[in-house]
Amino acid sequence: MSRRLADGIQAEPPRSDRPVETAIVALGANLGDCVETLEAAVADIRRLPLVDGIRVSPAVESVAVTLDGPDAEAPAYLNAVAIVRTRLAPTVLLGYLHAIEARHGRVRRERWGDRTLDLDLIAYGDVRSDAPALLLPHPRAAERDFVLEPWLALDPDAVLPGRGRVDALLADLRNRR
Template identity: 70%
Template sequence: MSVRLAHGIGDPPSDEPVAAVVALGANLGARAETLAAAVDELRFLPLTTDVRVSAPIETVAVTLTGEDADAPRYLNAVALLQTRLAPATLLRELHRIEADHGRVRREKWGDRTLDLDLIAYGDARIDEPHLTVPHPRAHEREFVLAPWLDVDPDAEIPGRGRVDALLAVVREEAS
């Protein structure tokens, strides 16, 4: 497997590994195979180790107008990894992996072959036009919180709190 790394100017690697959280989702094509291939590609990223992934869950599609029971269902998972890649470099690599799997960005929250979101990067809080960490809606999404909790029972979203408590709120509001 060849790996292309898109280092940007001003994006030096970290001196120490940082725990990053990546949400994976797919609702088109061979979903399970695509998620498995994406996880393999995460494992091959340079300066990245200890990739752990949750069990996948199936969820209804969420669109700009809310849940769409008529749209193809999503398969979602969360991967935890240790990386020395800078956050912007890691995000570029996630976008490259998406593109390699046929991801086309036609409409916001549209159907997709693969979606990789950088949810958290250590305790960093980044608010730039191309990158917001922690992900601004992760604390509201059961399809992020439940698989994250599966792979890390002590997980926290910086500035939001414990993932188990956030998931309880989301589930309570849904009932």
Template identity: 65%
Template structure:
């Protein structure tokens, strides 16, 4: 029997694990400690195993107006994991972790204590009001691609291609 979440995504556990990618970011508070605690919480998620995390990188804040060198800098990382949670339940779990770390959703792309984005969920393509995977801007974000490549050199974004190629193109390389 499946359970319907408030936002409408089926919450039934999957019969087999699905490979998922989560981007982590923080630019307020104790960034290193917050990311470490969030990773610990990812590792404790029910029906989730094999959580591997990239090295952290520091990046300039990106706002709706573009890069903001005056805003607090972000610490970013990527986690890859295997989960039997449905995409909706995984997203709800990510939102609960954010809330426990003081995440407040006041403005789009604003400063935050913790940001957890579901980047991919297997090869699935989901386009709903509350969830879009693959993440629609992941292929444009060096702060997602570089740490992801660090933890998974063979990574691919469904419909976009190899992460290594996307990163090279973003950095101005020709391939």
């Protein structure tokens, strides 16, 4: 029996017989006490069912990115990446991430606006999905040094499915500036 999660995502209930997968979750915040919010979000992820391991990068600060590009006038973001070992299906994990955002005051009014918490599912194993409710890997991850840099700090051999090695993507991104 499926159930409706945040943002209309339909998902099966968590199943302990699923194989363990590695998920990459980007965390960001630019409103309120960002350090406290990111720490609380990591604690919330650790408490999810069928999550048996999480490693978190050091946080990095970045300029806010809006639909019009970087905005140095907006509050800066604090960003980190978590590597999560889980048996949750990607849709279920994403639903939980959206619920954690909501618990921390995330309101989805403006695309790419300021937020108390942003949790993006960047990759889930080698899964690829073009479904509107589940885009995997994250379509803009290769363009975001605030995702690539902390991910690389956790895993020097990281690969973004379909795009390549994270170290090469980050070097290319920096060379284009």
